[in-house]
Every structure is written in structure tokens, then in C-alpha cells.
Amino acid sequence: MVVKTLTGNYAVAYAVKLARVNVVSAYPITPQTTIVEKLSEMIEKGELNARMIRVESEHSALAAVxxxxxxxxxxxxxxxxxxxxxxxxxxxxxxxxxIPLVMAVVTRAIGPPWNIHVDHQDILDQRDSGWIIAVAQENQEVLDLTLQAFKISEDPRVYLPMMVGLDGFILSHTTAPVDIPDQELVDSWLPPRRQPYIIAPESEVVMGNIAPDEDHFMMRYSMAASMEAAKKVIEEVDREYGEIFGRSYGGLVECYKCEDAEYFVVIMGSWAGDAKKAVDTLREQNVPVGVVRIRFVRPWPREKLLEILSGAKGVLVFDRAVSMGSTGILFSEVAQTLYPLNISLKGLVAGLAGVDVGPSRIEAEILKFIKQTEEGAIYTPTEWILPEKYAGRYPSSPKEVIAK
Amino acid sequence: MTVNIKRIPKKKFLMPGNAACPGCPETMGMRYLKMALGDNFVMVIPAGCSSVIQGIAPRSGIYAPILNIVFAAGASAAAGMKAGFESIGRKDVEVVVWAGDGGTGDIGFQALSGAAERDDDILYICVDNEAYMNTGIQRSSLTPYGAWTTTTWTGKREHKKNIPLIMIAHGVKYVATASVGYPTDFIAKVKKASQIRGFKYIHLLAPCPVGWRFDPALTGEIGQLAVKTGLFPLYEYENGKFQLSPLARRYKDPSKRVPVIEYLKLQGRYKHLINKPEEIKKIEEYIESIWYMIDVLEKAFNPKEEARKLLGSL
Structure with a gap:
């Protein structure tokens, strides 16, 4: 084991190297680019025995891998x-x-206008596709999740591709100490490549020609079943990774100070660190609040959330992505999960396009939510935390804009 | 390269249950492909007629391993497959893209250009039936001037995009044109291409009875007429050397060519312009421009003194 100071992007590259990947292909885009730059360097220096295909677009990058x-x-x-x-x-x-595959997604806002800063609009746009989708909080987890992604994706109970999200710039370009596991240990833990079929001269497999509608339907059904199975595999991999490498994260979700909590913040990505800091401060004031950090958006950790949240007084969801015309994306997932329970529920859309939301703001929102709930359970699907520059000039609910 | 018909493998490549239309040029081409390559290859097929011709899963009417892929990703998926095979020590597997004119010259062009520029070791075959036949005969950039399609009701106003020429401009290892009307010529070109490492491109003209509106018995004949009228010259470009294919050389002489009207009148897609001399003249002028370009290519890509002189004067 070696500890190195790595950016999130380099943490991805080291994990890819440890997984002994055979083929890498990518196209430059900020803030992802340093991942493939590092991998190119590793390949050209002979540190990683892989083929690099420097494609002319992302469409080709994914098609090539x-x-x-x-x-x-x-x-x-x-x-x-x-x-x-x-x-x-x-x-x-x-x-x-x-087909098992691994992709790192350095999360970034979508234009227009051009913007290279973090939000989760890009990765959550893929949520219905059938990929396993995980999002990390910090650089060590980026390395661990990327490595685990190969094992999860190539597990015969899963056989689905997996993307690992890391927040643009906040993780991708910020350094932190990262434990890099020993290659030998990784080799003994990660089995050789497994996949359901290979397209090769001797295999006589044809993939993707027209199938009867009923069979197409059942293929979707089978993907859904594998997504369910993946929940178990993810927990297993997280546990065994902990035993071997010394780090476990809680599987599908991470619970922070949840044990005796009555109120919960649901959040995903690097700003979960800010939420934890806010919770630390509030705990000092005896406010019974914890953080539920979504690590896997797909499969959605329904059972786990119900287990954690069913006794809650209130759940406050922070979303860094919004489904236009509806609510924050995590909010709608949480709301459908908690549907039968009478729990005070509020969704906050914030931090889009990298707009900063610090621990003190999260703290204030938690206190406000608790106060509202104590006056009677609320159901507020969408409120926006506006950037400071605009706060006060616009209502926090876009709905009220029309009313004006 | 000569092809001895007696030595061509007899193994069936197209099975009962394939969903091709009567007189389909693509199934003709696929048969020849298998005859040329034998067994050690995989096919990558982006969206198009050949996606459907395979028939209904879990069976397939084509005797080959096939990766079907989205429309724009024929060349990129194939490039990845080849790299995949190489990375696990299977350098001998040939990866063949079998794409239509739309998948090649329109939506798939970016990936094609990328793979060509990287000199990825794949064989890319464009099966050119000159329109989006699978979706119901819509014009593509490879539809020729004057042709009726369901999106050019009065005939296309633009000439055909010259993809083989664009591939030559990429400086790839091998570019050839072929027609399903001349099977042994196509087989020989595929065989030659398969022996070259790097990017290979073959443009196979595939007259489509449904889209071109002709008797399905005439596919081969129309494929030959395209060559004999001078509309579709057969040639090879190999490592910087350009040459007309032997059976097309005589059509360099305009007097040896079959009048283009003989080709046009067999096809319903040209019905509206058969009696318009000014339209026929435009197509004849196009043929002249094609042969002018052939002349330039012969001079430019000629290892002899003449080319050096020509390039020196530019």
C-alpha cells in the first residue's frame, strides 16, 4: 500500500491501472481530460499494458470500448x-x-451557457439506461469505487456496465491523500474478466438483431432483475473490500450520525461533506440530525432507505439536478420510496452550475426544516436555494414566479 | 490478384430465413465476402438493411458472428473490437464493418474518418445502395443526381458524395471500388485488403431493386452497367498507388462506354428525366468529371516520374 496525494482524476487512473484494463478510449472534455492524459502516460511508459484509442468523439469513445x-x-x-x-x-x-464496462463521469453542468462546474445533471440524465450508477464523495472513494466497479459490473449476477461519478473540479482537480492498494492484493481480489458472451469467430454469437417484441420486453425484465441482484453484489463487494483493503463505505448508502437521528439530510456527491460538517455543528447543539449519502443512484437503494428512514420525523433532500417541469431528481426518488409513510418531506434544488452551498447554509436549511416540521409535517417537493446574488429578488419556488 | 472460382469455399453464408428482398444486392455481397474471407472474421453492422436481413433473433440468417451497433458507430465499434482482440492476444481476427451509404457517408462519417485517420486495422465495406432503403428510400448524400427518392420527389438536385475519394485523401492503406455485378473483382479486392494491416476501405455498389425501381432479376446486370457506362469506375488505391481495375480500364475511352441512357431507363427512379435531354446531359457531364478525376488520380498517385512532375508543379 502506498499513500499518494492525488486528484480525483488521477485516483481514477490509478484504479484503472490496478484493474489491468486492456483497452482505454476517450475524447477530451473538461474536467475529465486529466484522467485520459494520465492513462496515456501510463500506457506510453509501459506501466499499463493496454491499448489506447484516441477517438474523434465521445460517441466513438463509448462505441470503441x-x-x-x-x-x-x-x-x-x-x-x-x-x-x-x-x-x-x-x-x-x-x-x-x-456487456460489462466501466466509465468514469466527472460530473459537470450542461449548457447553454457553457459552464465547466459541477452539478449532477449529466450523470442523472443516464439513470434510466440500465447502467449501475455510483457517485463518490471524496478522492479515496473515487479510487475504491472505480476498482469495485469492475468487480460489480463483471459479476454474473449483474452483467451491466457501471459508471462512477466524481464531482468536477471539487474532486477531479483537487488533491487529497489516497491509499493505493497493492497490485498483488488487487490481482487476488479481482477475478479475470467475465462476461456473458464474446463476439468472436468461434462463438457464432449475433448480438442485437431484431428480436420478437416479447423477447425484447423480457430482456428489459431481465435487466431489472439484475439491477435488483446488483444491490446484494454491491453490499458484498463493499464488505469484502473492507476486509481486504480496510475501507468500507456502507454499500448502497452511507449513513452519517444516523443512529439516534430524527431528521435526515439526503444528499449525494462531494457536498455531502458539507452536510456532514453542518450535522457535526448541529449535533453539538443536540439537534438529532444525520446524513444519508446516496452512493448508488442505480440500483436505487429503496429497501435500505426504508430501513433507515421509516422512523424519521423529517427528510430533507438536497438535489444538484432537476427534472425540468418536476422536482429535484433525488427528491422524486426519495418521495416514491417513502410514499406510504407519514414523514415530513422537503426537496431543495441547489448548487446547480457549481454555485457554492456551504455547511452554514445547509445548517440553516436543516434548522428551518425542523422548525417547519415541528409545526406540523410538511410536503414541499421543490424549493430552490438561489445564489446569494439573486436571493431575495426571486421567490424560492419557481411556481410563485407565475403567481407574480 | 486472380480468383479461381473452383477454389472458392462452398460453405453457405446466407441461410433460409434471412429477410432480404428478392434481388437484394447486399446478400450477394455478403456471399462474396464470406467466399473471400473464410471463417476467421467478425462483422460489425450499424443500422441499415443488413440489420434486418439477419432475420429474427435468437436466430440469424447470416452465418457469421455479428455485433449490431447504433447507426453512427460502425467504424468506432469495429476499431474497439480490433483493439480488444489484439489486447488479449488474438491478432489474427479480421473485423469487418458492413455499413450502408448512410451509415458511411452521412451519420457514420465522423467515426469512419476517425478510424481512417488512426489507421485502425479494420476492413470497412460500404454497401452503397444510394439511399436509405431500409427506412423507405430516403435520399442520402450518396444518392446520385436526378434520382427519385421519397424525400426528393422531383429528383435529387445534388451529385453523389464521392466517399472513396475522401478515403484516399485520408491517406489510408487501401481503398477500392467494386460492384456486385463483378463478384470475382470484389472477392479479389477483399482478399487483398485482408492481407494488409491498417485501415482498408472498399466501396461496393449495390443496386437495389426496391429503391431503384427495377426488375429484381437485373441486380447483377445493373451493377455491371454502372461500370460500363462509366458512372462507377472500378479502381484500387494501395499505399500511395492508384490504378484502374483491369475490367474498368477500357471505359477510360468514352467511345467504349455504354450510353448512360441504357442504365437510366431500366430504373424507375429516373423515369421522370428519361425524356429530358438537358437532365441526361448533366449526368453525362458528371461522368466526364468523374473520369477527369480518375485521370488526375492516376497521375498524382503514380510512383513514376510523371507524378513527381505533377506534384512539383502544384
């Missing part, structure tokens, strides 16, 4: 924002083919 994976290779790509949107068609095709 998908082609490589279909031939039996372990393959990896990485992208961000518009690159991910440009890939979207192949994202679906890869999942429907049940």
Missing part, C-alpha cells in the same frame, strides 16, 4: 457533461447488450 469489451477485453472510458450526453445512445446500447 464497447466493441473491445464485446471481443472479451476489459475496457474503460471517461467523460463529462456534453460528452456524456453525446454518448447517450451508446450508453443505452451497451447496457442492453449486458
Amino acid at each position: 464497447y466493441g473491445a469489451a464485446s471481443a472479451g477485453a476489459r475496457a474503460f472510458t471517461a467523460t463529462s457533461s456534453h460528452g456524456l450526453l453525446y454518448m447517450h445512445e451508446v450508453v443505452w446500447w451497451a447496457a442492453g447488450s449486458r
